[in-house]
Amino acid sequence: MEYNFIEIEKKWQNNWKVSKAYQVSNDSSKPPFYVLDMFPYPSGAGLHVGHPLGYIASDIYSRYKRLKGFNVLHPMGFDSFGLPAEQYAIETGQHPATTTQKNIATFKDQLDKIGFCYDWSREIRTSEPDYYRWTQWIFLQLFKSWFNPQSNKAESIQTLIQQFETTGSENFSAEAWNSFSKNKQQDILMQHRLAFSAFGEVNWCEALGTVLANDEVVNGVSERGGHPVIKKKMLQWYLRITDYADRLLEGLNTVDFSDSMKEMQRNWIGKSEGCEMDFEVANQTVNNDAFKIKVYTTRPDTIFGVDFLVLAPEHDLVNQITTEAQRGSINEYLTYVKSRSDRERMAEVKQITGCFTGAFATNPFNGKQIPIWIAEYVLAGYGTGAIMAVPCGDQRDFLFAQHFEIPITNIIGSHFDGTQANPTKEATLQASDFLNGLLMKDAIKVAIEKIESLGIGKRKVNFKMRDAGFSRQRYWGEPFPIRWEDGMAIASEETQLPLELPHVEKYGPGPEGEGPLANIESWKNEKLETSTMPGYAGSSWYFLRYMDPKNSNTFCDKKVSDYWGQVNVYIGGTEHAVGHLLYSRMWTKVLFDLGFIGFDEPFKRLVNQGMIQGSSRFVYRIKGTNEFVSFGLKDNYETDELHVDVNFVDGIELDTDAFSNWKPDYANARFILEEGKYLCGVEVEKMSKSKFNTVNPDDLVLKYGADTFRMYEMFLGPIEQSKPWDTKGIEGVHRFLRKLWRLFNDDLKGKVWNEENATDAELKILHRTIKKIESDTENFSYNTAVSAFMVCVNELSDLKCHKKTILENLLILLMPYAPHISEELWHQLGHTTSILDASYPIFDASYLVESSKSYPISINGKLRTNIEILLAAEQSEVEQIVLSNEIVQKWLEGNAPKKIIFVKGKMVNVVI
């Protein structure tokens, strides 16, 4: 009987489906365990081999935990709102709902073929009204809440109103509040709501009449059509995530994420301590606040080294302080900056640009007149949008000073050599008046105290993180449950939700760059908000909905979320390190603060899977011709590099016939070969349809079966590591499964397994494997687990061990990795219940006890021989044995060793 994986997999997938083997109950005596995948965006390209990497890993873990006796929640769904479906709709006229539906069907079909243990009865889709009803509901909670710094948590906005009514605030009295117009009151409240609207800058493309995502802007022009893109201010919605900055930082100490992941989040939040201080602009009315420039610095100790100020080009004061003489060049510079993205501004620091305003500020400590410049390396969004430049201590300031020939003041003596800045905090300050002689790191505190006592500034903690933009001028997203009346945002009634996304025929932008919803008359008449929520809205809380997916009274019953608790293991890519993970952490904290759930961190443990990259192939077309030159000869010509479908390439050799047949353009292609072959260029990049480097899992499953595919993906390498896909090795894993099969069945003789008793050698193999598989599975070290299975099967084959008592345990170990073949062989062994609910073998160390070990013997750290020595032997005995060894004696050349290092159970090193 042969290993017929096609039949076996079909049989058991069907069997599990019929018996509802993966359905999970919220009511169980077993301890709960929640394993979550980052749900996919159902793109039109379908699943490629990169997607299942994390899914297989989580599937293995879920099945393993189930064997270990847990009630495992392992759901799947679709993040089905988003930009690509809308872009596709603009191109083809097909409604996003239609294409999304189709794409999901494809995804599910592909996922099912791989044999995942999802409980599909809990499936969610973020674009379904049943789901986004609660996204809207949570938005309303955010809108109706504020962050109370006293209690350090979100509270109903009513408590703030009460405060204003009874005690007022820093800026106004209770009486004043009560006398404010309703409009003014709402404006003030808007400055505290966790979801709020304010003006923000967007990428505006005049020619397309629309706002563009960063992704749609390439080299400063629109991807579609190549039109110019500029920054434009528009009214936007935001989430006040900055209020949670400190708690998001502290929360990291309570979760099990990788250090690098925590580091990325910390850097994103970017907490820095320093101070704000005012510089007065010279030759202006002194007591006019408008002409004080507030800078933020983390290095107030360098105050005597300030040689100039730099404002962000967008800074409010630029226009007012610019002198008439400089106005022309400033305006020119501002036009230039408007065309530049933040990214470009940060990245191209070597290209130093800036413009002098003509104005001077006064250093409050020494009265020095310092020039005020504007430059794009200062960003309006961070700190106060103005910096004090200290060229001797900051490299960017230094380069700027050098470029514009601004004289540099040195306050750190020999620590500054005039060729580059020195950012040290360890230098002793000079030429710094009251700070002279202090170490810089100590001077920071002294300087801040002085600044505060003079009333020209104050200590300030700053965060790099900005409030999260939460509106998009798009169609395919959640509508905001908000009406605008008289300039005031009015929340819809919660009972009226969902506010359904209306059907449209056209997906183009509305007037003035508004979203497509602005084109709908009834929507406009009701004064409903015309932008929609961003892609991350639905994904910020989906893990809660899985727990209680059908509830129509609330987003998730508190009793149910209390039962499941935090996600025990969350698996996904690092590309979400700062976006999705921070947003969902914030939403969880808000829901916790408001009492809707019982935990304030969503994910207890996070496992990052690496990205499976595509290995792209390139051909080189000689410019202006239809002639293609092989990789090695391309430098002799002027060529264009073009992606070619990896399926036409064997290694790096192009199948020129297949290429010619690929597209009509290439039908008459001519080739310049090297050594009779056309060789392609190679580059590793993201796997993507547009790069023609995708590999479809369906083909592999068809050819080798799901079990082989699952194990091969795991065998590729460590789960957290990125690696390019290569199908070459899959044969090896398939051979392994066939070899396993032959332990049970002979192709000719049929059944070969027996019920004999196991020998010590066989039990030793089994228990070593149990130990290794169990710890590798716990640690997500699946590549080494697969190799341990191979070692085990190789050894059992060598021993011709066909014993049921060994093999059935091996099957249980294997079930999480290769469920179909395990279930099949399990039943062949005579079991009548599913292997899914077997119980995990228990490791017994007594089978592995050894009495001696072959010790590696090194001379000066270099391995020279091995000697079998009793494990119980102590240093003196070992020394004697080692020194009497022939090879050791040869190296000693009759001398006594200087030292003998003996690490019991590990090694011996003789130092001569």
Place this chain on the structure above:
RNA sequence: GCCCAUGUGGCGGAAUUGGUAGACGCAGCAGACUCAAAAUCUGCCAUUCGCAAGGGUGUGAAGGUUCGAUUCCUUUCGUGGGCACCA
């Protein structure tokens, strides 16, 4: 530019606390079985010198710490990911 990760045979990778570098697999080579093929099995497989025994070199590069470094430290180069409207 900034942040994070990463670099080991022809290839994917292993070496979990500093202790035998190259497990396991792919590809390759030689052989067995076969009329033949497939499948399967056996052996070889970092590099260099050597008939062999054995020796030298070797974990991106350069230094350092240590009896001993793929592992720790410093410097440096390459590659991948993220950088706020892709999800």
